[in-house]
Amino acid sequence: MMHCFSKEMLNRFSFLSILIIVVFAINSCTKLDSTTLGGDLIPGSDRLATDTLMVPVTTTSFIENDTTIIDKTVQHVLGYVNDPMFGTTTAAMYFQMLPTIYPFSYPVGKDSLFLDSLVLSLSYNGAYGDTTASTTINAYRITDPNFKPARRYRVSESVQFSPADFLGSTTVKPTQIRRGYKLAFKGDSVFNQLRIRLDDALGTALLKESTTTGFLRNDSAFKAYLNGIALVADSTTSGSVLNYFLLNHPNSRLNLYYRYRKTDGTLDTTGTVFTFVPDTIRSASANKIHRNYNGSTAQPVLLSSSPNSLAYLQTAPGTAVTVKAPGINTVAGKNYIIHRAELVVRQVYAGPLSIENAFVQPNLHLYTVGADGKNAPIPFDSASYYIPSSFDFNRNVFAHNILETYTGGEPNFFNDASGNRVGEYRMNITRFIQNIANGKATLRDFRLAAPYFAQFRAPENFTFNVSSSVSINPISYGRLQVGGGSHPQYPMFVRIYYSKQ
Template sequence: MKHKNIAAIFVFVLASSITFFFSCKKINEATTIGGDLIPVVDNVNTFDTTLDVLAYNDVFTNINDSSTSSYTDVQYLGQITNDPLFGKTDARMFLQLKPVAYKHAFLNRPDSLELDSIVLVLSYVNTYGDTVQPQNVRVYEIAQNSSFKKSAIDSVFVNGVWEKYSYDTAYKYRQNSITYQNPGMPLGQTSFIPYRLNDSVKVFKDTTAKQLRIKLDNAFGRRLLDYDSSTVNGRINAYSSDSAFNSNFKGFALEATGGNSVVGFSLTGANTKLAIYYKDKGNNRPQADWDTTVTYFTFSTALSASANYIQRDYNSTPWYATAGDNVPDNDIFIQNTPGTFAKVSVPGLAGLNNRVVHLAQLIVEQNYGGITDSLFYAPPSMMLDAWDPSISKFRTIPYALLAGSTGAFDYTTFGSFPGNSLNDAGQNIKTWKFNLTRYVQHVVTGRLPVYDFRLYSPTFVRLQYGIPSVQSDVTANIQTISPVISTIGRVKVYGGGNGALPNANPRRMRLRIVYSKI
């Protein structure tokens, strides 16, 4: 564990300031933000300099991360057992599949039905990790005493409008309070190789691809057939209403062992369903004349609850012992929700006098880690926000990340999405360039304080949004950063290190500023 070194940090800050005042030379770093508006750096009228940063690894916990899963997200199931940078991941799914409508009945002839089989089907989306190592999946029934239900309403910005949707506030990615009805007795289990989920299947009335099929115990299927929407012959009145169904069957819990990947499924995809195959015997007809049919229970966006539990284990990783201390880190490790973050500060900002700021970019470059970076690739987006000590909350960076007329944040202009570039070894790496131009301009004119930043890769953001002394703060509604969200994506990037000292890494995290003197 690293310890505080106040003297070393003081020397670093002093060196950073010296570097700023004596390094006003042209730095040949391309930019794609307003390139036609930025004047040529000639070191006479326009200057180009770099401020060094301090970056510190840290980890989200149950205390500082309240992220919850939504049925609109891709749900992940599986185990990552060998990621040399980020350790292990255990992803579990919980969901309810229900009759299409109530009252429900199987052909209105419960006494004449013969069960063939019952299969849980999941709509496959993608695999993150090793697609050739087999995963073993077990399905359990959720215990009746678990409070597993749809629990809240919120808004999400979709296709230009705010839409209401239900989600499950009680079910955080990092917490699992859902218990099993019979922990030692799964309803069914199967083994599969992820890449084969792209293949088509050929079963009764279903020949589509991209589905995981798990055959369940016939006794469970018979139990569902015996439920009936009437009370004739003493049958349980389980299909008369949604609450009646919930009181008889709470839902499914899925967990996996083995493998080295997490596999994504869509709850609202066409292939997600509970398929109950059965025959109608009719009025004592010969078996050869029995009609085969299938009834599907599906995920109801209005009534079905869901949860995606993601457990991370960083104990064996080389960086975890450095997290949470006060010593700057040369390498920073960012993992998607529920994951990790970095604290970032730019001491040199406090020493800037007034000037015209044409461009200010916080540049973050990937530190390529070899073949495992192909299996466990970088997140599709990252977020940078600011810690405001006056309200003891994180906020969007004033003037940098703006909400448009529709209410959505402009993540593209802000720099949340990476570009591709080549490192010194010719490898394709990700580079993020966060546009802080307007924020830095207001800092040098004394209208905004110097904030410390947080770099992370969230599923959603919900932050204080406003401009101190100009626009009152409001809490922004849930904002989606990327269409590929939750759980997947991790990256090692260069930290700030001791950038102001000789032989500094040119790819270190840094703040580049193009400016003119006043």
Template structure:
């Protein structure tokens, strides 16, 4: 693809008209600092509107759960008309209060047994409850020293359900006070009284002898969301926060208000998160892994593990000896309004742009700076609202890639394909974006604005 440059001779006089024509496309406004003051300097610019974009969905082998990874996602997104369904299952083991444990005194009477799960005070989708069932696991060799691929379910026994509950998002002020002790916000799942009675039946020389014996008797618990009800809430769990535990509340023949905690052990309790996507019958399914030589006219981005987009830039090696003053890649949302439920299923707060250095190996662009201390203010990628008419909000993302293009123009690096993806601090996240692709109608299309000075 050959870039046709035009002399920036009448940019100042046309600036107002250009801005009006492009509507919400802020990226076409030329900053004064980019126009050199000398009449002897020739500044040129071009906006490339025919970039190739391809939406990709593959298993992300870098996302693991278990071991030292304690965060996850629990819940169901079942009603996204564009991106389909997402489900998160949680699995965990617990430990004894102490070795050779026994409940206090004699004549035990169960009050309740409750499973508490550490959870962030943030969620995705609806602020609503959803149903979960809790089952006893029967996963072979479920161990703390194993990392588990996120898209592989762990085994549980559907005939051994020990609890059912409707759980809700938690708020920062949702702390619990239990017998005068305050606990951080957490999910609370009551379990069956029959399971509490099973715990009463165990002995210090049997299942309660040590953690190993206990985990043979109770291999783990699977917290399984109802995937048939079409809920739209996903919670972010953290087993190593919020005092994850199973608590038995009881009394004996002498005392009331007793409790025993079977806690999650960060160094001993096996755990995993199963997270699955299903795009069947939804809009996005039509433009995944198409391999279309002309590219896809819509960009779909979904936080990992989800959908990313490859962007092919044109060859700029033929640009004469020049300094690239600015090169801005612009991604503009296509808002689907109430039909797409864009008000409920929000966009990523940041996108990331990386380059392929081999078929599947990625590197940061030079404009990103030192990965240990990136130049984010310069590089860009933040979500910016450029139009907000009630539910029809439009957001835009911009990246400065002048250094990358300068090096490519000088043939110091290959002008390789770029990967555009959601960027989150979470291992598993949900925000998603529908934007104009390379062949979409301007101004919604992905575009590259280049301003350079001939030397």
């Protein structure tokens, strides 16, 4: 049977169809907004009304008692920084370059060997600070017999050397190291290498020493003569930049260039290398990093031991912030569904722009404070971001993968009221707060930091501590001034999106 519709009926039908579609679309949009508050929501009824609770906090900044160790296979830092906000940083490197084999020998006798030069080269891995600044680097000979390869040195520890054992110096900029230059020996171009010509007397000694009775005969004899090289940045002539180097790289070595007389009486030019061997038997290394907060903007706050309107976060070895939020307990015992809970941290611009561009925002990590006062993961949330990996034998820790996309430790950027580009962090504590509401968790204080590795105390009945499997930040890379709990414009606070069941 055929049904016929008039033009008027068709128009009415079209209007009703469009109206239904619009109403459906509006309803769908409303439903979407109520279920995507910040992501990773704990499931709840889409039809429940969502409220927001803003919980004030108090913040106390402090200098961490840092036990960071920089292992042999990772980048080391060298240089000098003068930052008005955090004061000065000086970083020195100590390491051993050794013969590739013992007893070490040359292709001809020492009477037929003639020195060209002795050059230390280090593989360059980047810079932090003013990359246009020059750094004057002085090299010294280490004779300290206590510098041992089996020991893992903390960043607070240095190696003894005498200024009288001066070996050489150079002044370089990061741009010069990256740009590269030609070698006098081969005419080849090298890039991303720091090169320091060392004292000819040391080069001659290495070239002319007996391979059977002298210090080239075995490892202990060689280290008794040259137990390593110390590199120290001259703070009086250096600019504000830290440079990063890899000792465990083919380009990091002691290059001995020399000429030797061939059987036909002519001279040929060649070279040999002394290398860094990153094990517990051959080469030792240490990386001393010293922070001096005297006269800095942060110093009064760091030394006050009291809550402040500003908080200061500096990458390890650096500072951290204790965060207290007792108001979170207002949700305890409540029949709430927590859709999202987060600690909101916002940068307070200090300027000038040249300094802000040089000293970048780090990644942050949020801990809780355990009953013993040590760092602990965030209860319940850690199950979502803290994934067991393997045992790290170099660091003697159980390594865990940390999902920063969950924790919120990476900065987002916005323009503040004055148009300055600043960072904001939203640290996820959703599941912890949900379990406080359910009566399954007790509120703890928080600790906010910009760590090298996120380190945690050993769990009960465990001998070894726990750590992130990879670094959260490069060592000494980044710093941040943020609003404390009482800041008038950009306070730190806890924000909770919830529904009543």
